[in-house]
Amino acid sequence: MKTIFGPINSRRFGSSLGIDLSPALKQCNFDCLYCELAPSATTDEQKNVVEVSTIINELKEHLHDKIDVITITANGEPTLYPYLDELIDELNKIKNSTQTLILTNSSTLVNEKVFNSLLKLDQVKLSLDAVSNSVFKRIDRPHVNIEIEKIVQKVIEFSKVYKGKLFIEILFVKDLNDTKEEIQKLNDVLMQLKVTRIDIGTIDRPPAYPVSGVSYKELHDISHLFNSTLPIHIASRVHAEPNNASYDDDDEILNTLDKRPLTAEDIDLLFDEESKKRLYLLIKNSRITKKSVGNLEFFILHENEERKRAK
Incomplete structure (x- = not known):
């Protein structure tokens, strides 16, 4: 299957050429309630793996100077890809002025090799839907032995040493992580981070499980619960009634x-x-x-x- 898709005109990141590191099937260490992909058992490794040479050869056919970002993603979690470090090195050889970006759920930052690999990218978007253990497990449904406390510490550490553009994304699900208590806990963590932007959004595609998003008005109200110094951006326009x-x-x-x-x-x-x-x-x-x-x-x-x- 093809690993390259797009380019897609992303409002947040510009003209994006995507790399799908798991084109054949979903391979993820989360089974998020809001995922647009069908529910599936979690895993901590990729078993169906595409060769780096295949990705790079296909990318060369589509890459041109009007692409703003090469976006590393997957049907699942891209940092489970076993040759991620090698792939990033190869991308950096051919990207020229195009930026590299990864969209990750943050969980594998606890792995030192992944942590160091992501430092080589121009842009990193980390998801952080919850910081309390009970809410994290309910909304993101992680693989066994994944602990949110360790993830949070690594997100903080990463933000301090990373030199590129760091984005945090929080996706709000109705009656799960939209409480004042959880938002305050998120705020306390975000205040410790050095980030370019914090995107808050909600469900805008049919979810894997029967959950609902919040309205644009609710997102706007949520944004005011965070400290005013944080670079909060409302990313979702779903239910965006004037x-x-x-x-x-x-x-x-x-x-x-x-x-x-x-x-x-x-x-x-x-x-x-x-x-x-x-x-x-x-x-x-x-x-x-x-x-x-x-x-x-x-x-x-x-x-x-x-x-x-x-x-």
Whole structure:
């Protein structure tokens, strides 16, 4: 089966050419409730393995200079691939200016070889849906002997030494990890990380098990439960019904953006037309500016940006 797919125009990562390290079947050490793939038994190793040479030869046929990222993923967990280190070395030989990215559930960071291999990538996206043991086991359904406490410690350690762009993704499932208690625990961990962006989302494809996502409005409310210094981005637009909130004066808008920077898409969903006009006047008057964070553009307070530059 083909290992290369795309390119796909990813709103978060640009033009992405994907590598599927498990094209024949699902091979994963999690059996997440929300997975778009069918339920399956977990595993801690890949038994159906594609050769590195096969992947590289196929990639060369599709790689060109308009690709922003080569994205390593899998039907399952890509870091279970036994030749990952060799593959990354080969990718770095041919990628030129294209960035390399992996999408991983974070679990194998406890493996020193995997940890060191990921350090060689330009971008890494780590999933972290829960940090308390009971919620982690319910939502991610991990393979035997996988401990969230050890994963969290390695995520923290990785963020301190990694030199590329690090993204954290949290997927919220209704009535599971969306409680104030779990969000506070997540917040405490996130405050220890050095990251480019934290993407929060919810279920937007048919899940493996009968669970539900949260609405865009609920995601927006959740974003305000995190510390305002964290680079939170609402990644999911599922159930994104316009809120059309009215912000009656400039201070309301400034206070909102001070607590949580928003993208243009967020503004379209959250602000009514009069509030948008007020926002654009604030931009014109240099009270609000734009800042690019990991392929996305956010509206932030101009004084906040000046303060950061001063530091």
